[in-house]
Amino acid sequence: MTAPALPQPRGVLSAAVVAALNSGDTALDSTVPPAVDPYGDDLQLALYVLYELHYRGFAGVPDELEWDPGLLALRRSLERPFLAALRRDVPQGTSAGEALDALLVEPVGHDDSSVSHHLQRDGELWQLTEYAALRSLYHLKEADPHAWVIPRLRGRAKAGMVAVEFDEFGAGRPEEIHARLYADLMDDLGLDTAYGHYLDRAPAVALATVNLMSLFGLHRALRGALVGHFATVEVTSSPGSRRMAAAMRRAGAGRAAQRFYDEHVEADAVHEQVVRRDVVGGLLADEPYLEPDIAFGVHATGLLEDRLGAQVLKAWRQQHSALRTGGAPLP
Numbered sequence: 068m069t070a071p072a073l074p075q076p077r078g079v080l081s082a083a084v085v086a087a088l089n090s091g092d093t094a095l096d097s098t099v100p101p102a103v104d105p106y107g108d109d110l111q112l113a114l115y116v117l118y119e120l121h122y123r124g125f126a127g128v129p130d131e132l133e134w135d136p137g138l139l140a141l142r143r144s145l146e147r148p149f150l151a152a153l154r155r156d157v158p159q160g161t162s163a164g165e166a167l168d169a170l171l172v173e174p175v176g177h178d179d180s181s182v183s184h185h186l187q188r189d190g191e192l193w194q195l196t197e198y199a200a201l202r203s204l205y206h207l208k209e210a211d212p213h214a215w216v217i218p219r220l221r222g223r224a225k226a227g228m229v230a231v232e233f234d235e236f237g238a239g240r241p242e243e244i245h246a247r248l249y250a251d252l253m254d255d256l257g258l259d260t261a262y263g264h265y266l267d268r269a270p271a272v273a274l275a276t277v278n279l280m281s282l283f284g285l286h287r288a289l290r291g292a293l294v295g296h297f298a299t300v301e302v303t304s305s306p307g308s309r310r311m312a313a314a315m316r317r318a319g320a321g322r323a324a325q326r327f328y329d330e331h332v333e334a335d336a337v338h339e340q341v342v343r344r345d346v347v348g349g350l351l352a353d354e355p356y357l358e359p360d361i362a363f364g365v366h367a368t369g370l371l372e373d374r375l376g377a378q379v380l381k382a383w384r385q386q387h388s389a390l391r392t393g394g395a396p397l398p
Contacts, residue, residue, distance in 0.1 A: 070126045071263030074116065075393070077271075078109025080145070084116050084138075088128045093137035097144040105152035106374070110145055111274040115266070117142040118281035122208060123262060146282055153279075157366035163295065163347060163358050166365035170302045182376045183307045185383070186314035195318055196256045196397055197389055198379070200265040201273045205280070206249035207262050210235035212280035213297045219290045220346075221353060227345025228294075231301070231338045248327045255321030257398035267394030272375045279371055283364060291357030294350055295364020298342045305336040 073089065076082035080103070087093045103110050119125065120133045132138060179185075186195060210232055217228055237243035250260040259265075283293035308331035315325045351358055382389040390397070 069261070070124050070128075071119075071261065071266065073125045073128070074112065074266045076109075077112045078107075080109045081112040081116065084113045084141070087138065088116070088125060088132065091129070091132075093132065093135045095137050095141050097137075097140040099144045099148060103148065105148040106271060106275055108271040108274075110149065111271040111278060114142065114145045114149065114278050114282075115274045117145070118278060118285070119263070121281070121285065122211065149275075149278070150282065153367045153370065154363070157363060157370055161362050161366070163351065163361040163365070166295070166362040167298055167302055167343060167347070170299060170365070170369075180373070180376060180380070182379055183310040183314070185380060187310040187317070190314045190318060192256075192318045192320065193397075194383055195314060195320060195324075196258065199253055199256050199324075200258055200390065200397060201269055201375075201379070203249065203253060203258070203265055204263070204269055204273065205277045207246050207260075209245045209249060211246075212284040213293065215284035216290050216293045216297070219287050220294075220350065223345050223349030224294075224347075224353060225349075227341050227349060228297075231297075231341055231346070234338065245327075245330070248323070248330060251323035252327040255324040259395060264395050265390075268390040268397075270378065270389070270391055272371070272378050276368075276371045276375055279367060289360065289364075291350065291354070291360025292364035292367065294346055294357075295361040295366075296368045297364075298347050298361070299365045299368040301338045301342045304331050305333075305339065308332045 073085050074081075076085050080099070083095055087095055099110070116125075117138060120128070120138070124130060124133070182198065186198065213228075213235075214232055217225060217232070220228055233239075235245050237245070237247070241247065253260045280293070280296060283289045283296055308328040312325050312328035312332060315328060347361060350361070379389040
């Protein structure tokens, strides 16, 4: 398994992280400038790189740096403004049930703010290909961030979580692991399937959606938020995947590209019930005080997904690429 190369920096914070990983000198200043954009390219890339040390790492970077105190101190300093911005920008005072119920309301007619609605109705093959490259940063490690919550749950919540994750990881069949199915989708679209290959092309808004899972997953104190994120993914996946499967067929993508989404239409319709009844319900029965955190996880996920969708659709409507310039070429 080949680890990805370190990305090109996008500012002083990400440059310091990349330089430290290249040199091994991790005596970093963990002070984050107060004016830094918590959703911006520099902070999000720096966080993404530091989080990746807990996944597959980078070529030439020693595995031992995963728990380096200097890097962990900087990561914590970067997480604080990101988390503070999320708490500032999401709705307050809703229950977990209210937050999840809102996700079940499908718009009447066309939803001009939804990427999957756009792709189903008007999407072109180049747009589907761009979107697949963007989403590869998560889908090539699909379900991995959520697995961190398993040892932090017990009873009904743990059993439900493991049942859903078992399906995500192929139910014992390596060829059915969802990350593998996504690589097959990418191959059908002519994309490079190497893990992390399109990192340099991903804008900050896409990095933030992946960083959110890592932030929630790596902190036991945010286990409720991770369950909220997981529930949001499962509740919204089936209808969105149905639209994406239709978009792939309409655009003439290959059978593997269609299959990835077809699989999620069926599986996630079942997963939604397990997650709401057993994972969310079980966690609330054990730790009812985590309800605001579950709702926060739902709302934070929606916030970042909406930001990503708005940026992608704005670029496409202007017939521009939604990807950053430079980096790996697309077909």
